[in-house]
Amino acid sequence: MEAAVHLRGAVCLLGGFPALAGVDLAVAPGEVLLLQGPNGAGKTTLLRLCAGLVPLSAGTGRVLGLDLRTEARAVRRRVGLLGHTTGLYEDLTVADNVRFWARAAGAPTEDASAAMARLGLDGRLRDVTVGRLSAGQRRRAAFAVLLARRPHVWLLDEPHAALDQDGRDAVDHLVRQAAASGVTVLLASHELDRAVAIADRVVDVAGGAVSDPEPAPAAPAEPSGTAPGTDPGTDADPAPETAPETARVP
Amino acid sequence: MFRDATLVAGKDLRLELRSRVTANQVAPFALLILILFAFALDPDRVVLDRVTPGLFWVATVLCALLAVQRACSVEHADGVLDALRLSGLEPAGIFLGKAAAVAVQLLVLEVLLGLGVVVLYGARLGGWLLLVPTALAATVGLAAAGCLYGMLAAGLRVRETLLPLLLLPALAPVLVAATQAFEAAFQGVAGEGLRWLGLLTVFAAGYTALGIGVFGVLLEDA
Numbered sequence: 001m002e003a004a005v006h007l008r009g010a011v012c013l014l015g016g017f018p019a020l021a022g023v024d025l026a027v028a029p030g031e032v033l034l035l036q037g038p039n040g041a042g043k044t045t046l047l048r049l050c051a052g053l054v055p056l057s058a059g060t061g062r063v064l065g066l067d068l069r070t071e072a073r074a075v076r077r078r079v080g081l082l083g084h085t086t087g088l089y090e091d092l093t094v095a096d097n098v099r100f101w102a103r104a105a106g107a108p109t110e111d112a113s114a115a116m117a118r119l120g121l122d123g124r125l126r127d128v129t130v131g132r133l134s135a136g137q138r139r140r141a142a143f144a145v146l147l148a149r150r151p152h153v154w155l156l157d158e159p160h161a162a163l164d165q166d167g168r169d170a171v172d173h174l175v176r177q178a179a180a181s182g183v184t185v186l187l188a189s190h191e192l193d194r195a196v197a198i199a200d201r202v203v204d205v206a207g208g209a210v211s212d213p214e215p216a217p218a219a220p221a222e223p224s225g226t227a228p229g230t231d232p233g234t235d236a237d238p239a240p241e242t243a244p245e246t247a248r249v250p
Numbered sequence: 251m252f253r254d255a256t257l258v259a260g261k262d263l264r265l266e267l268r269s270r271v272t273a274n275q276v277a278p279f280a281l282l283i284l285i286l287f288a289f290a291l292d293p294d295r296v297v298l299d300r301v302t303p304g305l306f307w308v309a310t311v312l313c314a315l316l317a318v319q320r321a322c323s324v325e326h327a328d329g330v331l332d333a334l335r336l337s338g339l340e341p342a343g344i345f346l347g348k349a350a351a352v353a354v355q356l357l358v359l360e361v362l363l364g365l366g367v368v369v370l371y372g373a374r375l376g377g378w379l380l381l382v383p384t385a386l387a388a389t390v391g392l393a394a395a396g397c398l399y400g401m402l403a404a405g406l407r408v409r410e411t412l413l414p415l416l417l418l419p420a421l422a423p424v425l426v427a428a429t430q431a432f433e434a435a436f437q438g439v440a441g442e443g444l445r446w447l448g449l450l451t452v453f454a455a456g457y458t459a460l461g462i463g464v465f466g467v468l469l470e471d472a
Contacts, residue, residue, distance in 0.1 A: 053332060077338035085329025091269040092261070100261050104254070104337040129268060145333075 002065060004029040004153060004184035005050055009059030012042075012049050012208075019045040021208040022059065032175060032185040034199035035210075036192060042208040043188035044083070047155040050186060051081045064152055077105070080151030082159055086142040090131035094121050094141045097130060102148035115147035119170060135162040143171060154178060154185045160194060172198045251343040251462075258339065258347025263354060265324060272355045276316045280359050283309040284366040295372075302373045303432035306363055307425050311392065313359050314421070315414055317352050318396035322404050322413075331472055341466030345397060349461065353393035360385055377435030380443045384435065387447060388428040391454035395420050398461045398468070405472040423453055 003026040012020035020042050027033045035043045048054045050063055052072035061068035063075045088097045094116065102112040116126055119140040130138060139162045146154065154175070160168045168191075175185055175198050188205075189195035196202060204211040266272050287305050291298040325331055334344065367373040375381065399417045403409040427446040434443030 051336060053335060076336045079336065081332065081336060083329060083332065085332070087329040087333030089261070089265060089324060089330065090327060091265050091324070093268070096261075096264060096268075100257070101333065101337060103257055104339050106338065 003027055003062075004031070005063050005186065007049075007059065007061045010049065010056060010061050011058035012045055012054055013057040014045065014054065018057075018208055019054075020049060023208075023210045025203070025210050025212055027184055027186060029184055030179050030182045032179045032187060032198055032200045034195050034202045035186065035188040035205050036190075036195075036202055037205035041205040043205050044157055045208075046205065046210070047081065047083070047157050047186060047188060050153070051079050051155050052076045053081070078151055079153040079155055080146040080149050081155045081157070082142055082146050083155075083157045084161075086130070086138045087145065088130045088138060088141055091129055093127050093129050094133070094137075094144070095126040097141060098144050098148050101145045105149040105151075107148055107150050111150065112144075112148040115144040116141075118147065118174065119144045120166065136164055136167055139163055140167055140170075143174070147174065152183060154183055154187075156185065156187045156189075158189055159187065160189060160191050168194060251340045251346065254339045254343025255346035255350060258344050259350040259354075260347075262321060262324075262348060262351030266351070266355060271320055272317060272359070276313050276320075276355075277359060277362055279316065280309050280313045280363055281366055283312060284363065284370050288370045298371055299373075302367050302371050303436060304425075304429045305371075306360075306367050306432065307388070307428045309363055310356065310360055310388075310428075311418070311421050311425055313363075314352070314356055314392040314396050315417060317355050317359075318393075318400040318417065319410065319413060321348050321352050321397065322400035322409075326404060326472075331469070335469065341469050342462040344469070345401075345461040345465035346458075349390075349393040349397045349458070352396060353389050356389045356392060357385070360389065373436070375436070376438055377440045377443070380431060380435040380440040380447065384428055384431040384443065384447050384450060387450035387454050388424050391424045391450055391457055392421060394454060394457035394461050395424075398457060398465070401465065401468040401472055404468075424450065427453070 005025065005027040007023050007025045010020055010023040010025075011018060023046065035046060037043055045054060049056065049061065049068070052063070052068055052075040056068050064078050066075045066078070068075060087101075092100070095112070098112040098116055099109050102109060102115075116122055121137070121140055121144055125133075125137065130141060133141065143159070156175070159171050159175075163171065172194065175187070179185055179200070187195055187199060284305065288298070291301070325334060364375065368375060396417060399420060400413060403413040403416055406412055427449045431443035431446040431450070434440060434446070
């Protein structure tokens with residue numbers, strides 16, 4: 001099976017500084033991978049690279065069969081990134097935000113309501129402007145956006161930050177549920193006990209390099225352009241046309 | 251592209267409805283400009299009569315500056331730009347949506363300013379067949395150029411102070427052409443204003459096309 005995320009010798013230079021220095025990594029569809037390492041190790045850059053938000057300076061990278069150099073825009077539509085910021089409009093309500101980003105991704109607006117409910121954002125909180133929410137509630141709202149957009153790959157940077165116990169449990173549950181439905185999850189966290197419990201595999205990130213105890217599978221000789229779950233040997237059209245831009249998480 | 255534009259325009263107008271920045275801050279600012287000019291020029295009513303079209307458009311351009319700054323700043327708060335890049339929205343659609351939302355707000359402000367010049371300056375509005383298309387073309391031009399330069403300045407740390415320096419010279423043709431067309435309309439010689447209306451239409455179409463073409467690059471660099 002082709003890896004959902006496959007990096008080989010990936011180098012990322014940010015302002016001339018090698019934030020990633022030759023990363024080899026393969027993540028299988030439906031796998032939850034924990035990236036652990038100290039501050040400044042390159043975890044956030046690695047997640048942003050997989051989202052197509054920072055350029056690949058050298059090496060190769062494919063996400064869902066799509067080339068990070070030439071098909072970054074298609075990659076972006078299929079991944080969801082929960083970073084240190086929320087990506088929410090402060091003057092819009094929670095419901096406005098979740099509905100807007102869901103519609104932008106082409107997901108049904110009913111999913112927005114369901115996503116808010118699953119993050120405990122139903123009732124009064126839906127109609128509160130984001131600027132009036134606590135940090136934890138904003139984090140829940142940002143996670144609801146991610147859920148409503150239905151991406152195939154979740155890139156989570158400190159997803160437990162600012163959340164209370166219920167919120168952390170909800171995030172853990174959603175991550176496992178998403179993985180069970182075939183969504184690939186890359187997770188960077190300093191809350192190792194909790195993160196290790198939901199991860200299928202743990203890799204160390206240090207100095208922009210990744211130590212993966214399990215060797216990455218060989219990359220396909222020719223870019224297949226197929227999405228996870230499709231057989232590279234079939235006559236399927238290239239991924240940008242055939243791979244749905246949203247995934248279904250039960 | 252047009253689906254995305256509608257979505258973004260709806261979001262920006264909803265933002266205005268929730269925050270009421272234009273209603274509570276920009277609109278009073280516009281009226282304040284008219285009042286200050288009235289104080290400064292009132293002793294010489296002849297001068298005030300003659301410069302009314304110019305004052306109207308100076309006030310409109312300054313309001314456009316504020317509206318554009320607001321429209322671009324909301325996209326820079328708390329990781330929204332990254333979210334936009336990941337959203338799947340077409341950059342051209344984002345540009346058109348933002349420009350449309352700014353244009354709607356400017357049109358409302360222009361109606362308010364129109365009432366202002368009638369009440370404060372005693373202006374007699376006429377030549378509606380020239381006045382209305384001039385206002386529409388100028389507004390589209392202001393909104394399109396504003397959103398383009400707003401996003402251009404958005405990636406820089408000094409965007410708040412840089413935007414007026416970039417935008418105001420670029421809007422000078424709108425100021426001149428719209429003022430001339432309004433003067434012609436007020437004087438009842440609409441035919442003389444048509445060439446200025448043509449210039450405004452070319453300006454609006456040019457900046458709209460440019461924005462559709464390059465907004466994706468600006469979004470990446472912001």
